[in-house]
Structures are given as structure tokens and as C-alpha cells.
Amino acid sequence: MTSERLSSLTSWYAEWTGLRVAVLGLSVTGFSVADTLAELGADVLVLTESASEEYARLLPVIGVRAWTGSLDTVPEELLAFAPEVVIASPGFAPDHAIIRWTQGAGIPLWGDVELAWRVRDKVTRADGAPADWLLVTGTNGKTTTTRMAATMLVASGLRAAPVGNIGTPVLDAIRDPAGFDVLVVELSSHQLWYLGLQDGPEPVSPAASVCLNLADDHLEWHGSFQAYRDAKAHVYDNTRIACVYNKADEATRLMVEEADVVEGARAIGFDLGVPGPSDLGVVDGIVVDRAFLDDRRTSALELTTLVDLDAQGLAAPHLVSNILAAAALVRAVGAPPAAIRDALAGFTLDPHRMEVVAIADGVTWVDDSKATNPHAAHSSLAAYPGAVWIVGGLLKGVDVSGLIATRGPSTKAAILIGTDRSALTAAFERHAPTVPVFEVASDDTEEVMARVVELAAGVAADGDVVLLAPAAASFDQFSSYADRGRRFSAAVKDRIARGTEGEHDADAAPGDR
The missing domain is CATH 3.40.50.720 (NAD(P)-binding Rossmann-like Domain)
Known part of the structure; x- marks a missing residue:
């Protein structure tokens, strides 16, 4: 019964x-x-x-x-x-x-997403239908892409909101008495695991969906990388219009190929290269759409330019990828190119995501505390090669040796924090033995970032970048990645306010390896 x-x-x-x-x-x-x-x-x-x-x-x-x-x-x-x-x-x-x-x-x-889908008709659009859903997941870039897509939709004249794992529960949006035309729903792998259990009479069926990328993360929750991957793949289930995937990440293409979608749904690719007829990409510095136009075999629609994105601080390769993914999602539901361009012209990144917190004495201090796994930190280090790198925290069962092998040797120095420092130390010894490595052993949350900034200031010179990109979760020492970022920013600003007073000497020597 x-x-x-x-x-x-x-x-x-x-x-x-x-x-x-x-x-x-x-x-x-x-x-x-x-x-x-x-x-x-x-x-x-x-x-x-x-x-x-x-x-x-x-x-x-x-x-x-x-x-x-x-x-x-x-x-x-x-x-x-x-x-x-x-x-x-x-x-x-x-x-x-x-x-x-x-x-x-x-x-x-x-999960909460299943309940939200079942009751999504509490408030309907002018045409009597519930809001369309656009689903966003991936190891990294989910929140940025979700916010970008919602901003593009609003610039199109639609009532839209970023919800889900981004912080606002989707059920709160469902019950908003004003209603929405489109909801951009960020989904974690945890939420998608629960969604994958459902076989009810009316499963979640988004207008468009994307898995941005796939790398090791949350293995302690899922039990294995395969289980994590399988959960992420549920984002494409029952998609109606467009399954958006990352051409630079083979795993996302395979997810689309294996997905059980609504007949007629298209596979739409994106990357930083020249796009094919069903893709979005970049041609001679112009971000273009070759997927959502009638004459896509011979033409493309301009969305923005890399020069314009650079002026907004959005030209880092991984951010351009996020823009392409967001644009593909909103184009699937009819957002015009002009709205995408206008939205990006006023878009700012979230705090703690590639945020320049200060520039002093020629040193740029960057807070990317939201880089909570190696894949995200890899993107940060690619944007700032040669940085003084602040890394560490809870590694969540993820192996960091690959990240340090590829990005570690090009860093100027590394400052290790958190409880899992031994794994980082061993990886630097093996893969980047010439890079100076400092350890902050203190477990006192109030002291950690002050010591980190002191060490970084002793290493960084005019023209250098000090980059907080921990590649790890924060809960060993901080209440959240935001708390970690705020404390870093405060320590940087406090040191700048004090000037060069208290310069250290022997303390700037590399710590025990």
C-alpha cells in the first residue's frame, strides 16, 4: 500500500x-x-x-x-x-x-532533491508549467558554473536562481511564492547518489545537465573512485535537451554515452579549442557557440572574448571552461548570446575562489581556499606558475602525489599545513626534492595563518604570488574553507598593516622534511 x-x-x-x-x-x-x-x-x-x-x-x-x-x-x-x-x-x-x-x-x-522534484509544481510559470531545471555537477567548478548560468538567465529576462549544494536548498526555491522560470541546481556526488536510487513514476528530468570534470574526491564517503564516478554520472539521467560534457575530460563524454536520456537529447561538448558543429569553444580569442544555431556547420555565434574576460579576472583556463559550460546550459533553454555577454561583464567570483586579497611590496596574495582537492589546486597552480604554495589539510583519502609531481617542481616554495602533512612531505621529497618546504605544525587555529603568512613573506620577492590552494578539506583546523580563507586574508592584511616589522631570519629556513 x-x-x-x-x-x-x-x-x-x-x-x-x-x-x-x-x-x-x-x-x-x-x-x-x-x-x-x-x-x-x-x-x-x-x-x-x-x-x-x-x-x-x-x-x-x-x-x-x-x-x-x-x-x-x-x-x-x-x-x-x-x-x-x-x-x-x-x-x-x-x-x-x-x-x-x-x-x-x-x-x-x-534525498531532498527527489522530494523537491515531486513538489516542484507548487508555483508554476506563466505557461502553467513548473520551472525548468538545469543540473550542474563535477569535482570542481560547480558553484562558479551554477552562479554564472543563473546570472546569464537573469540577464535574459528570466526569473532564475542558483540552488542546491551551492547553499540555498532547492526546496526553499520551490516554495518561493513568486516562482521561477528556471532553477540552476548544483548537485554534490552525495545528492546524486541518493538520486540514483530512484525508480519512481516521475524521475528528475532536467532540461540540460553537465558534469564539468572528474577527479578523485570524497572517496571516504563513496568507498571507491568507481562509486564516486557512478554517482556523478546520474546527473545526465533523463535529460531532455542537452547533455553538456567536457571534451578535455574523457570520463564526462563516456558518462553521456552511457546515460539513459529522453529521446532527442543532444550531446554538447566544450573545451578551450576550436569547436565542432555541436560544441562550444574558443576561436582566435573569441568564445563561440557552434551548437545552438541553425547554420552550425559553417557559422558560430560570438559569446564574449578572452580580452573581455581578462578585464573581469575570468580568463584563467578553468574559468573559461566554466563559462563555456554555463553558456551551453543556458543556450539549451534559449538564452541569447547578448545576455551571456552582458552577464559576464558584471560577474564576480565568489570569495575564496581565486580571490586576490592584497598586493603589497610587489607580492600578490591569492586566496583559493575553495580548492579543496588536488584537481582544483592543479587549476590554481596552472593560473599562477611559480607561486609560493600553501597546501594541506584533510586529504579525504585522496592521493596528492600526482598533483605534486606535475605542479610541485615549478613552485617557488611550499608551506604545509594541516594534519595530513606527512603525505605531502613524502610527495615533495619524491617528486620535487629541490623545492623548499616549510611546515606549520601548530594545531592552534588562531595561530596557523599568522605563521603561514610570516613564512610566505620571508620567501616571496617582488613579482611573486603567494597562493593558498590547499588541495584538501579544512575541517582539521578550521570550521570551513571560508573560515580558512578569511583567516588567511586577515593574517595577510594584518602583516601588511604592520609593514616589514618583525622580519624573520632563521625561521625562514626550510622546515624538517
């Missing part, structure tokens, strides 16, 4: 009243799920290891029960509740005890 009922729940206006739903986790995503279900009239039990003061206060107000305690085993409260469906926040890995219990008991398991 439960299966039949869930099959009927494909609209906001379906009969959700009394449906027993267990919600795992009470972060921003978990609260958006609980709040939505409460509005629908479902019977909701939230299970969380901890709750913020705000959420703990709000749950009783919206009529939702909460259980707080250890989730290492299945709580008796969950067993007694006998949920008809479980909706998990993205942090719950496949091998989590409650996830295993849910699947073993045959209880349907959703």
Missing part, C-alpha cells in the same frame, strides 16, 4: 497528509525537508545528533518532532515510528547504519 501511495505523490497538491517520514539530519538541508513536509501535512520525525538553538526552537513551532542522540545505531524511536519513507541529508554515507537499515528493511530512501 505504501508503494502505491508514494507513486501517487508526484505533485504539491497530492495527498501527503499523515505520511510518516523520517528525516535524517538537521542542517540547512534537513530543516528545509522537515519544513516542507510539515507544510504538506506529513507526520515528520527528525533524527539528529545535534541541533542548533534556532532549529530546536522552530521544529515544535512547525509541528515537527525531533529526536537527538547518537545515530551510530538505529534508535528505538525510529523503529517505533515505522516510517513509510526516509529522507536523508547529504552527509549520510551509503554505509551509515541507518541507511543500511533503511535499505535492508525495503523502506524507500530519498
